[in-house]
Amino acid sequence: MAVKLVTVPEAHAAKVYSTERVGISKATHDAHLALWQGYARKTNEIRTKLPEMDIDPATANQIYSEMRALKVNYAFAYGGYINHNVYFETIGGEGGPATGAVGDLINDAYGNFDHWLNDWKATGMAGRGWVFLGYDHDEERVHTYIGDSQDTFPAWNHTLLLAMDVYEHAYFLDFKTARLKYIEAYVQVIDWDAVNARLPK
Numbered sequence: 001m002a003v004k005l006v007t008v009p010e011a012h013a014a015k016v017y018s019t020e021r022v023g024i025s026k027a028t029h030d031a032h033l034a035l036w037q038g039y040a041r042k043t044n045e046i047r048t049k050l051p052e053m054d055i056d057p058a059t060a061n062q063i064y065s066e067m068r069a070l071k072v073n074y075a076f077a078y079g080g081y082i083n084h085n086v087y088f089e090t091i092g093g094e095g096g097p098a099t100g101a102v103g104d105l106i107n108d109a110y111g112n113f114d115h116w117l118n119d120w121k122a123t124g125m126a127g128r129g130w131v132f133l134g135y136d137h138d139e140e141r142v143h144t145y146i147g148d149s150q151d152t153f154p155a156w157n158h159t160l161l162l163a164m165d166v167y168e169h170a171y172f173l174d175f176k177t178a179r180l181k182y183i184e185a186y187v188q189v190i191d192w193d194a195v196n197a198r199l200p201k
Contacts, residue, residue, distance in 0.1 A: 003047050006081055008033075008040040015092030015191065022185040028173045035169060036088070039080035039150070046074045080150035083130055086163040086198070093191025100196040102161060105135070105142045117187065119144055124166050124183045131166060134158035135199060161198045162190065 012033060017026050053066055060067040097113040098106050110116035123144050124131045130147035137157045147153050153160060164186055171182035 001051055003044075003051065005044045005047065006040050006078075008037045008081075008084075012088060013092070016088055018092045019185070019189045022188045023174050024171070024182070024185055024189070025174050028171070031173070032084075032165075032169060036081070036084040039077050039084060042077040043074070043081050046070055046077055050074070075151040076149065078151075079153065082160070083147070083150060083153075083163050083165070086160050087165050090162050090191050090194045090198070091186070091189055093189055093193065095188035095190050096192075098190075098195070099192045101199055102142070102192065102196050105199075109141045109143065116144070120164075120187070121180070121183050124164055125180060127166050129165075129167050131164040132160055133162035133195075134160055137200070159198060159200055162195050 012029055016029055019029070020026060049070060053070055055067070059065060062068060097103060098116075103113065106113055106116045110119060120131060120133075123146055127146040128148040129150065129152070132145045132147055132153055133142055134145060134153070134155055135142050135158060136155065137159070142161065143155070143158075145153065145155065164183070166179060166183070168177075171179060175182045175185075
C-alpha cells in the first residue's frame with residue numbers, strides 16, 4: 001500500500017513573525033519550527049514502518065511489543081504534527097474579540113467573549129501542554145479543552161479550531177517562566193480569520 005507522508009514548511013509564513021510586536025520572538029518561532037519538523041519526520045518514519053509491522057495478535061503485548069510501540073508513538077507524533085499545524089496557522093493576526101461564526105459560537109457557549117477569554121487563559125495556566133478550542137459537530141457548539149500531551153485532544157467528532165501551545169518551549173526564550181505573560185501576548189495575535197476558515201462549512 002502507498003504511504004502518505006506529511007510535510008512542514010521550510011520557513012514560517014511572514015505573518016507568524018508579526019508576533020514580535022507582543023514579545024513572541026522570531027528566535028522562539030524558529031526553534032519551534034524545528035520541533036514541528038521533528039514531529040513530521042517521526043510521523044513519516046512510523047507511517048513507513050506500519051505496513052511492515054507484525055500484525056500477528058500473538059506477538060502483540062500491552063507491556064511491550066512492536067505494535068504497542070509504533071501505535072502509541074504514532075498517536076504522539078501525529079498529534080504533535082497536527083497541533084503545531086493549527087498553532088502556526090492561527091497565530092499572527094490582530095487578536096481582539098473573536099469574529100465571524102466562531103465569535104457567534106463563543107458567545108453562545110460562554111455568554112460573551114470576555115468570559116471565554118478568561119476561561120481560555122485559566123485553562124492555559126491549568127494545562128500541561130496545550131489548550132484547544134474544538135467545534136462539537138453533535139452539539140454544534142464550541143468547547144475549550146486541556147491537552148496534557150501531544151495526543152490528548154479528548155473529544156470525538158470535533159474539529160480543532162484553535163490550539164495554544166503552553167509547553168515551555170513556546171515561551172521560555174521570551175518570557176522565562178512567566179506563562180501568563182505569554183498567554184496574554186498570544187491572545188493579542190490570534191488570527192480569527194484563520195480560525196473561522198477551519199470551521200466546517
